[in-house]
Amino acid sequence: MTVLVRGTQLARLLGQWHALPGRRRNPDYLALASSVRGLLADGRLALGVRLPAERELAEALRVSRTTVTAAYRELRESGHLNSRRGAGSWTMLPGGHRVASSGLWTPQDDLDMIDLGCAALSAPPQLVPAARAAAEDLPRYLGGAGYHPTGIVELREAVARNYTERGLPTSAEQIMVTSGTQHALDLVLRLALPTGGSVLVESPTYPNALAALAARRARIATHGLAPGGSGWDAELLLSAVRQSRPRLAYLIPEFQNPTGHLMSAELRERVVAAAHAGGTDLVVDESFVDLPLDGTPVPPPTAVFDRHSRVISIGGMSKPYWGGLRIGWVRASAPQVQRLAAARVGVDMASPVLDQLVAVRLLAEAETIVAARRTQLAAQRDALVAAVRASLPDWQVVVPNGGVTLWAELDGPISSALSRAAEEVGVRLAPGPRFGLDGTLERFLRLPFTLPAAELVEAVHRIATVRYDLDRAPTHPHRRQPAVIA
Template sequence: MSTVALGAKRLASVIGDGPWKTPAFESLAAAVAAAITDGRLPVGARLPSERELAVAVGVSRTTTGRAYAHLREQEFIVTRRGSGSIVQLPSVPGGRIDHLLSPSGADETEIDLTCTAPVAAPEILDAYERALSRLGAYLPGTGYYPSGLPVLRELIAERYTSRGAPTDPDQILITSGAFGAAAIAVRALLDVEPHEVRNRGAARSTSRVLIESPTYPNAIATLEGAGASLVTYPLEFGANGHHWDVDALEQLIRQTRPRSAYLIPDFHNPTGSLLPEDQRPQLADALSRHRVVPVFDESLIDLGLEEDSPPTPMASLVPDSVTVGSVSKICWGGLRIGWMRIPRHRVDHFASSRLGLDLGAPVLEQLVTVELMGSHEAIVAEARSRLRAARDSLAAQVREWLPDWKLVIPPGGMALWAELPEARSGVLSIAARNHGLGLVAGPNFAPAGGLDRWIRLPYTVPDAELDQVGPRLAAAWNDAKSMAGRGPLGRARIVA
């Protein structure tokens, strides 16, 4: 992780500026510790000096000195000569939770809330049957289409163009899901071409990638597996939920000079937040001016659950950006077809990088996707209606059974992101197994650790299962509050 200097004013905006309960040093230390645990202060960040913080929060330097000492004793910071006080997480038995979870081995009675994946759309079976009737025309060939079937690329390009991002079919690369698209994009962007190194100079790290916290766990694993050095931007949190502070994000970019970014501005996973229209040009300008090549994940772009206009595609605002998407979140998780929209001048490099991973997505599934594209609007409308009702049902259950949990209803997406009264989502995920509930703990969504006060609650399961979530969750929470520590830590698995 890259070290980021946190100014005193910025820290005060995160933890507040008082008044502080007596003894003030304990209250101040507790506020900083809570911000670290929640992921609002990223691991590796350098805190301001004791003197600077004292001025910003209205206490004496003695108070901030004792607060920092208290945080060192609790292992929330480490102070090094010449480096200042650096944020860290206290050590826990077994190590930090993996970003990918071990297979649950769930039985038929367990309600699986470990992934956001819909059941198959009603149109799936007919689409497969029609696709089979078209498959014969492709059998005389090799079956390899590394760029994707031309007919599918044309349809996806038309969708981008109709949304306000003019796109040629040659800019579209079909992949095995949005996850596969992101993996190809990361590999290509970190595999810098020689002329780019000369043009950019040695000051910019070619391995630094900006990423939000919380974020999609598979993105964390993909970036780390590609050798990326993650630069974490903690999303802001207020009365209206999680949101972006573009000025703070740009300051982070200015300090760390990342080469690329992985961002989810559209119904963000896991928070469901949507980057407002008035902030989109501001974010685009910041990324462009600092020559950051972003990967925008639009996997959930069609899942706005309010009656608002579709968001402006970031591809229309940042010419040198990559956008990834898929049909998995709308139609069916088993339909592993995704895509990426690539700037024209990067197409050859991305295509070459893709060949180092695989030789293309399955032809039959691409033909199925072509068939489904013809009913796209109807499929999306049905999915939105179903998810809207499920979201409201689950939110009502949480408020009835767990009134001390905090919820902000997201404008879209497939899950609630709930704040717990205590930092115990790790033990909650363990306790939930005894009540027939599979959960993913908050730290799995944290690139730099923390977020143990948060839990993701997908509302994608069938209604009969969804109706049982509230009481099972309440029983699991009662158990979790009495469990010692943070529970055993598991092996890794994919989190959808």
């Protein structure tokens, strides 16, 4: 599933490579090689990608072929490029280094620990009244067995109504209720992805999605997102879909986790068209669609542009409502929903009826609850951004217009080391490589703004303290990192 990057595409990714700091002290080929290594380290250039021929890249960069030849030789010597005569050159990391997307969760009861590894809000005040009302509704269902593989009709209708209001006509028969969004993804993968199938994902992306794909032993290719701008490079994303023709692509178009990017309506339409042409199914994660901030308009659902049942949408109540309410859903064609239900019976039969009744009550108050959440998140985001800019001015952050996370570009490839050091001062972090596949993204860190503002500011102060001591402080390479990242 090799993807070829054209000379013009790589030139655009490299940008002003010849104007980088220290450029005057380095010959052209070293500056070019260093810039390519930087793209690999940031995850913007995926591993296993075939680079353009030397002559093609030289023409695109307007440099001599000798410069590109020397740069490629430098990349081979540093372990970042593998070349075969007559076949081309492929990107890699030294020693074939890879980082797993899962690990061991080691929970702590330390009340002074500020947990920035989990991007989730505490429960809204409406939850307890909703639970009480749901208990009163429960007797209506006690006369049956309680198994509803696709979900109770009240909740399916409520979810379908939400899609319809967003511009995507949907019936209850197109909705299946699951035990959270992660469960929805797992069921879709069981249906749509054969073991060892090819998948395209964004880089960075949601770690638990990578874990679900690893469980299917999927062959994963990545599309690198830029820290700033719109995130997605349309030409490269569409080329990846067309060239690799993956069996499935997993995308987070609304306030992408962890970058916070929002995909344009135009790109959504083009991705759907490319997926249809290549025989690719799209799994669209809409976990954050209810959380635009600053009045940001959200484009129509990706499935609006689907005419061939190629788009399967998943979502849930964990982010706008509460993670402890394990309610998610799949929106697909009615036949697909029935096939999902058949696959589900061998896994967990159905979601709890009482939880679904609580969800029905909360969705009836969505306008009030979600509006309060948006106000809360906007204030906490602004407090976090201000704290980072004041205490860590060398870090770069792009303020997201929605979602619950900042994707911070650090002042060096220190994300994992910083996370280990921060644990010593009572801050749990999710380092950048946890959101990638191949040991990249060490210059990035996800910072959720789901905690109260005072805790976020205190966390940044603690991080700043260890950051400035990091270069001379002892490290603890064997300390295990928590694996539960939401």
